[in-house]
Amino acid sequence: MIYAANFKTNHTRETTREYLTKLQLQLFKKNPNDKVYVFPPLTALDDYQSNDVTIGVQNAYPVKNGAFTGEVGLEQLAEFNINTILIGHSERRDILGESQEFIAKKFDFFKEQGFEIIYCIGESLEIREQGLDAVMEHLVSQFEGIDTTYDNFVVAYEPIWAIGTGRTASVEEITQTHNALKKVVDKPLLYGGSVKGSNIKEIAEIENVDGVLVGGASLKTDTFLELVLHS
Numbered sequence: 407m408i409y410a411a412n413f414k415t416n417h418t419r420e421t422t423r424e425y426l427t428k429l430q431l432q433l434f435k436k437n438p439n440d441k442v443y444v445f446p447p448l449t450a451l452d453d454y455q456s457n458d459v460t461i462g463v464q465n466a467y468p469v470k471n472g473a474f475t476g477e478v479g480l481e482q483l484a485e486f487n488i489n490t491i492l493i494g495h496s497e498r499r500d501i502l503g504e505s506q507e508f509i510a511k512k513f514d515f516f517k518e519q520g521f522e523i524i525y526c527i528g529e530s531l532e533i534r535e536q537g538l539d540a541v542m543e544h545l546v547s548q549f550e551g552i553d554t555t556y557d558n559f560v561v562a563y564e565p566i567w568a569i570g571t572g573r574t575a576s577v578e579e580i581t582q583t584h585n586a587l588k589k590v591v592d593k594p595l596l597y598g599g600s601v602k603g604s605n606i607k608e609i610a611e612i613e614n615v616d617g618v619l620v621g622g623a624s625l626k627t628d629t630f631l632e633l634v635l636h637s
Contacts, residue, residue, distance in 0.1 A: 407610060408560065408596055408617025409634045410443040410524060411624030412464065412492065413450070422450040426459060428627040433458040435635050441617075442634060443490065443524070444624075448478050451486045462490030462524070465498060468515030480519060490522040494548065496566045510551025522558045524596070524619065531567035534579075542586050549591065560594045562619040563587060568599030570622060575599060577612060584614040603632035610636065 417425065426444065433442065436458075443460045454461050467477035483489075493513055498504045504512075516523055527548040529541050545563070553559075563583060565575050575583070575597075584595055597609055598619035609615060624630045 407437070407440045408443065408594060409440065409630070410445065410462075410562070410596065410617065410619045411630050412445045412495075412598075412619060412621050413447055413625065414464070414497070414621060415447055416625055417446055417450050419450045419452050422446045423452065423454065425627050426454055426456060429631065430456055430458060432627075432631050432635065440634065445492055451483075451488065453486060460490055460522075461486070461488065462492065462522070463488050464492050464495070466491060466512075466516075468512045489520065490524070491516050492524050492526060492562075494526040496526065496528045496564060496569065500566070506548065506550050513552050517553060517556050517558075520558065522560070523556070524560045524562050525552065526562045526564055526598070526619070528564040528566045528569075528599075534565060534567060538582055538586065541583060542590075545583075545587065546590055554591045554593070560596060560617075561587065561591055562596040562598050564598035564619060570600070572600050574601070574605055574609075577608060580609065580612050580615065584612065588614045601633065603629060603636070606633045606636045 442458060443462055445462045445464045463483055466483055467474050467479050469479045471479045471481040494509050513523060527545050529544045533540050533544050568575050580597055587595055594616040595614055596617040596619045597615050601609060601618045601620050602623040620633060623633060
């Protein structure tokens, strides 16, 4: 299983260091085959050292460096040995206006740099209510321009209507969607959307769920550990 913590716009360098120190002390209890990722905000990146946690970046601009005010490029990530990135998160698509064309451009750039890419896809409640065929048509459209055969590639399915709402997709909805996605992209497939201690065991046991991408429940070490050590 993969357990990925997305801090979004939360935490500082100080609190991230405290978080990782506390996390590290408990990770000897996890399944040795499981992988743990933490995605702090850009300003919380630092020279964190851990054999058990991969530090990734939530976003970056597809450039080494240059005149892109407010953005961070490869040169800045290299300072902290970052080579893992989230791409395509619904908040970047829907709130910050990233188009599929730009997301594909970003994917290609970081693929060329050999980054591990966790690629996010998801649908709105309006699309979900139209049924699985409509959901899959929408999800498949989010792979436009994306090399789904790339080796260093993980897919995170996050129904937008379940992110931060407290509402989790049902076991049946997750099962149907993940089974259908596996036929399209044969890569590790994470589920995200209000994952927490009370539902992690149920979600982790679903066929074709290879891990979870977690927002709110990842912000405190204790609640994230509830997921990582749930078994």
